[in-house]
Amino acid sequence: MVKKSGSSLQARLGVVSRCVAAIGGGYALAALSSVVLALTLALPREEAVMAASMPAFLIFAAAVAWAFCARTAWLAWAGIGGPALVLALAVWWLKPVVTAVAV
Amino acid sequence: MKKTFRQSMAWLHTWTGLLLGWVLFAIMVTGTATYFRHEITRWMQPEMPTHAPDRATVNAGLTRLQEIASKAGRWGVELPDARSGAASIWWQEGLGRQGFKREVLPALDQAGPTPQVRDTRGGEFFYRFHFQLQLPHPWGRYLAGAAAMFMFMALISGIVTHRQFFKDFFAFRPGKNNPRTALDLHNVTAVLALPFYLLISYSALVIFMHMYLPWAEKVLPEEKEAGSRPKAAQMAGDKASSEQSASGVPDLAMILRLYDKAQSQWTTGAGPGVRRLEISSRNSPEATVAFSRFDEGGVGMQRAAKLEFNGITGEAVEQKAERKGIVTAIHSVIYGLHLARFAGTGLRWGFFFMGMMGSVLVATGLVLWTLKRRNRHLSAGRVPFGHWLVERLNIATITGLFIAIGTLFWANRLLPLSLAGRGDWEVDCFLYAWGFALLHACVRPVGKAWREQLILVAFLFSGLPLLDAFTVGTYLRSSVRAGQWAHEAFDVAVLVLGLVAWTAAVRLAGRKVKQSGKSPTRPTASQAQDEPASEVA
Amino acid sequence: MNRHLKLLERRLEFDQIMNGVLLTLIFPSLACLAVAMPVHHRRVFGREIAPAGRTVWRLLGAGGLLAALGLVLTSRQWTVDLVAWTVMLAVAGLVLTFLLTYVPRVLPAVGLMALSLAPALAWWG
Numbered sequence: 129m130v131k132k133s134g135s136s137l138q139a140r141l142g143v144v145s146r147c148v149a150a151i152g153g154g155y156a157l158a159a160l161s162s163v164v165l166a167l168t169l170a171l172p173r174e175e176a177v178m179a180a181s182m183p184a185f186l187i188f189a190a191a192v193a194w195a196f197c198a199r200t201a202w203l204a205w206a207g208i209g210g211p212a213l214v215l216a217l218a219v220w221w222l223k224p225v226v227t228a229v230a231v
Numbered sequence: 232m233k234k235t236f237r238q239s240m241a242w243l244h245t246w247t248g249l250l251l252g253w254v255l256f257a258i259m260v261t262g263t264a265t266y267f268r269h270e271i272t273r274w275m276q277p278e279m280p281t282h283a284p285d286r287a288t289v290n291a292g293l294t295r296l297q298e299i300a301s302k303a304g305r306w307g308v309e310l311p312d313a314r315s316g317a318a319s320i321w322w323q324e325g326l327g328r329q330g331f332k333r334e335v336l337p338a339l340d341q342a343g344p345t346p347q348v349r350d351t352r353g354g355e356f357f358y359r360f361h362f363q364l365q366l367p368h369p370w371g372r373y374l375a376g377a378a379a380m381f382m383f384m385a386l387i388s389g390i391v392t393h394r395q396f397f398k399d400f401f402a403f404r405p406g407k408n409n410p411r412t413a414l415d416l417h418n419v420t421a422v423l424a425l426p427f428y429l430l431i432s433y434s435a436l437v438i439f440m441h442m443y444l445p446w447a448e449k450v451l452p453e454e455k456e457a458g459s460r461p462k463a464a465q466m467a468g469d470k471a472s473s474e475q476s477a478s479g480v481p482d483l484a485m486i487l488r489l490y491d492k493a494q495s496q497w498t499t500g501a502g503p504g505v506r507r508l509e510i511s512s513r514n515s516p517e518a519t520v521a522f523s524r525f526d527e528g529g530v531g532m533q534r535a536a537k538l539e540f541n542g543i544t545g546e547a548v549e550q551k552a553e554r555k556g557i558v559t560a561i562h563s564v565i566y567g568l569h570l571a572r573f574a575g576t577g578l579r580w581g582f583f584f585m586g587m588m589g590s591v592l593v594a595t596g597l598v599l600w601t602l603k604r605r606n607r608h609l610s611a612g613r614v615p616f617g618h619w620l621v622e623r624l625n626i627a628t629i630t631g632l633f634i635a636i637g638t639l640f641w642a643n644r645l646l647p648l649s650l651a652g653r654g655d656w657e658v659d660c661f662l663y664a665w666g667f668a669l670l671h672a673c674v675r676p677v678g679k680a681w682r683e684q685l686i687l688v689a690f691l692f693s694g695l696p697l698l699d700a701f702t703v704g705t706y707l708r709s710s711v712r713a714g715q716w717a718h719e720a721f722d723v724a725v726l727v728l729g730l731v732a733w734t735a736a737v738r739l740a741g742r743k744v745k746q747s748g749k750s751p752t753r754p755t756a757s758q759a760q761d762e763p764a765s766e767v768a
Numbered sequence: 769m770n771r772h773l774k775l776l777e778r779r780l781e782f783d784q785i786m787n788g789v790l791l792t793l794i795f796p797s798l799a800c801l802a803v804a805m806p807v808h809h810r811r812v813f814g815r816e817i818a819p820a821g822r823t824v825w826r827l828l829g830a831g832g833l834l835a836a837l838g839l840v841l842t843s844r845q846w847t848v849d850l851v852a853w854t855v856m857l858a859v860a861g862l863v864l865t866f867l868l869t870y871v872p873r874v875l876p877a878v879g880l881m882a883l884s885l886a887p888a889l890a891w892w893g
Contacts, residue, residue: 158444159444159446160446162444162446162447163446163447163450165447166446166447166448166450166451167450167451171556171558172556173451173452173453174559175556175558175559176447176451177441177447177448177451178440178558178559178561178562179558180447181437181440181441181444181447181448182437182440182561182562182565184440184444184447185380185383185433185436185437185440185444188380189380189383189384189387192243192384193240193243193384193387193388196239196240196242196243197236197239197240197243219450223450400801400802400805401798401802401805401808401861401864401865401868402807402808402865402868403865403866403868403869404869405869419861419862419865420862423857423858423861423862423865424858426854427854427855427858528845528848529845529847529848530847530848530851531847564847568851573848573851574848574851577852578848578851578852578855581852581855581856581858581859582855584855584858584859584862585855585858585859588858588862
């Protein structure tokens with residue numbers, strides 16, 4: 129299995145790139161999704177934290193699966209980086225609102 | 232990344248399963264043992280007396296506290312449940328962890344000096360190892376979390392990879408020299424307890440989510456809680472208390488009266504009664520007496536019900552109502568299912584059994600990795616270092632862990648009772664034995680290493696009941712007379728495990744093992760490897 | 769003996785009886801599902817299975833599992849028993865697998881014995 133994909137340097141780099149996308153990108157996506165959920169859910173603090181963090185692990189898992197089944201490494205990155213970017217923007221937009229409400 | 236989705240998932244299954252497989256195996260086995268954590272502790276501390284969770288025990292505990300810790304700011308009495316057996320008392324003289332002491336209550340019905348209870352970590356060792364892996368905080372928990380995430384991924388990709396197992400349902404084909412056997416065992420153990428594996432890996436992540444994903448918590452502003460006393464003030468209160476006169480000390484008779492009140496309030500509904508009582512800020516006007524209740528059954532983890540009284544007047548203190556939303560309920564069920572505290576004896580054995588199936592699942596997975604690649608390397612005439620390493624780590628982990636556990640139990644019986652730091656010595660024995668197993672696995676040929684380690688496991692485990700009878704036979708007999716079977720159940724369980732290891736070793740020896748012996752890195756016949764994993768648990 | 773301990777013990781007892789009933793219902797049901805599969809049917813009965821037979825065995829098996837599930841859901845502590853149901857499924861499945869491997873011919877006898885134990889246990893409980 130590894131021989132076939134690892135026969136050329138490019139394929140090896142592809143695997144490394146996907147691993148980084150899966151672990152680093154997947155974790156970032158999960159973390160961002162938990163933050164966005166926590167900021168948008170209208171629940172008491174403790175519950176909002178739980179409701180935001182519990183599904184994040186599933187999102188992490190989905191991102192990892194995507195990272196390794198996308199056709200090219202570029203697609204793998206796009207599929208994870210795209211949603212992460214959207215979520216990051218959402219955090220950037222939500223954060224001042226929430227702090228304003230709290231104060 | 233492969234041609235098809237399924238091939239990609241197979242690749243993912245292979246590597247997520249392998250990379251942290253050894254860690255996962257150790258977590259699985261120690262977690263399985265943790266289901267019987269209290270029973271293991273009782274076996275490892277046979278001198279431990281037993282108490283009933285009743286008024287007499289509370290009275291004895293309070294009297295003892297009065298004798299040895301009359302100045303302490305905080306007192307506590309913990310009553311035993313049917314599994315843990317002994318009541319304990321604790322007290323705290325200073326601030327924080329310092330000055331905190333705990334002791335097991337001596338037996339109530341016994342005259343004369345009570346025997347010294349041996350110093351050991353008991354079942355607590357397995358419990359801690361299960362998520363901390365003897366590593367410095369917080370790295371053990373992070374590694375365990377990574378292992379849980381890898382397991383979760385391996386499960387999801389494994390479902391896709393091994394889809395055909397529904398066709399082979401209930402099929403186990405024991406064969407010789409055949410990876411099929413290991414694969415069958417891998418499939419059978421996987422599919423039958425699949426919900427269990429999905430649950431324990433996911434819930435492991437959820438239990439420590441404040442460590443693994445702290446971001447939601449960080450981004451939300453803290454709620455300002457009205458009414459509850461800040462921690463610092465409470466601490467200061469405790470400190471001030473020790474300097475005050477003893478006039479405000481809640482007297483024993485009143486505490487017992489409050490105990491009766493709490494006990495009857497809880498048990499009238501046919502529920503469980505008081506599990507622990509805690510007296511805080513003794514020696515101060517703010518003294519409180521608090522009672523908490525035994526688990527009330529049900530799958531969800533819930534905070535134990537609490538009753539609090541003013542320590543001077545004996546008036547009930549109003550409890551803040553707990554908010555309970557649907558999210559909290561879901562979280563508590565996921566949490567509670569992992570810990571399985573609700574499980575009675577029968578169900579507990581069921582969980583134990585599934586834990587063993589999980590250990591077999593991981594072990595067969597690890598062994599399959601080498602079996603599938605072995606022939607290719609043999610025909611190529613060269614075994615790469617990676618393959619050599621995986622084979623050795625498999626042996627050192629699968630049989631090596633059991634050698635280490637067996638050694639821990641032997642050390643518990645053989646180390647002198649007076650040895651300073653005895654509990655730490657036991658753990659050291661565990662670690663040295665594991666190190667020895669790793670060394671042994673590296674220097675012996677693969678087939679021989681499996682067999683010799685299996686024989687050692689068999690000797691250690693099947694010898695334990697004998698050792699037990701010779702060293703603490705009197706306690707063994709008295710526990711039988713008292714109708715407490717945990718001690719015997721332990722002996723029978725380790726005997727069964729030992730016999731399983733014997734069988735595996737004998738079957739390995741009975742086969743003709745291809746042994747080239749030219750190169751130490753050359754793997755031996757596959758049958759040398761597919762068996763142990765199937766038998767070990 | 770203290771009242772609390774007694775209650776605790778009664779709870780344990782009840783738990784064990786429920787588990788017993790579950791195991792005795794789940795095991796024969798799983799066995800029915802197994803003999804609905806041609807490979808296992810051949811090993812157990814020594815002859816090929818008829819297409820109609822497959823349906824009957826399947827219905828019996830699924831019916832038994834659902835009956836056990838129904839029993840679980842009516843229980844006072846149904847959350848715990850639902851967990852017990854899935855645990856028993858795994859345990860019974862493994863036992864069944866090894867029976868099918870090593871002594872397939874005794875399966876009908878073992879299954880019937882388990883089945884007859886179920887009402888006895890239920891009545892006793």
